[in-house]
Amino acid sequence: MIIANAEWEVMRVVWAKGQTTSGEILEILKQKMQWSPSTVKTLLKRLVAKGCLQAEKKGKRFIYSAKIDEKSSMDRQTDDLLNKFCQRQHPALLEHLLHTSSLTLTDIEHLQNVLTHKKKHAAAEIHCNCIPGQCRCKENMEVF
Ligand SMILES: [Zn+2]
Known part of the structure; x- marks a missing residue:
């Protein structure tokens, strides 16, 4: 499956944290990406729909964790790059x-x-x- 550049930024936070929330992702990426809370939520929704993330409701918020492995995703990104040439x-x-x-x-x-x-x-x-x-x-x- 294709992971867009913006989605990749989110995946990196999830892989680094193991479990995270949209608030934490926004906090970590605020300098780099200047996203609004709704942008992060849209990206998270998309990644859940793609099967890259799972969302678990805890109280009022969702906890996100990765469903795909970081190393094989990195290899896949590299393969995608090579396939462009x-x-x-x-x-x-x-x-x-x-x-x-x-x-x-x-x-x-x-x-x-x-x-x-x-x-x-x-x-x-x-x-x-x-x-x-x-x-x-x-x-x-x-x-x-
Ligand atoms: Zn050729």
């Missing part, structure tokens, strides 16, 4: 991410191990996975 652009995208990310020596060593493993199973070439007309790959040009 031609597979042939993925190496350039990864290079950009490496340049812009803060990495510890441990992180770098871990990534080097990943690359060493990838090297053993390297693809001879990367195939374009775009629909015709959405990229300038040679493969697509040859089809038309």
Whole structure:
């Protein structure tokens, strides 16, 4: 399921807090998002409808908790990002991410191990996975 950017801001608070209320979410995000209470309530309603959150009524207010896992949601967001680009652009995208990310020596060593493993199973070439007309790959040009 697609989680919109504004909804993602809310999900991050819920994951960090475990259980939270619309008031707490508003308080935490007030600097960053300048939302009104009704905006937060609308987003929460939407996330419950999508099955991302569950709402439990306690007294007069609702307590929200996550129904989806943070790590797999992060992976899904990354997959969505990669799917926006031609597979042939993925190496350039990864290079950009490496340049812009803060990495510890441990992180770098871990990534080097990943690359060493990838090297053993390297693809001879990367195939374009775009629909015709959405990229300038040679493969697509040859089809038309
Ligand atoms: Zn392509």
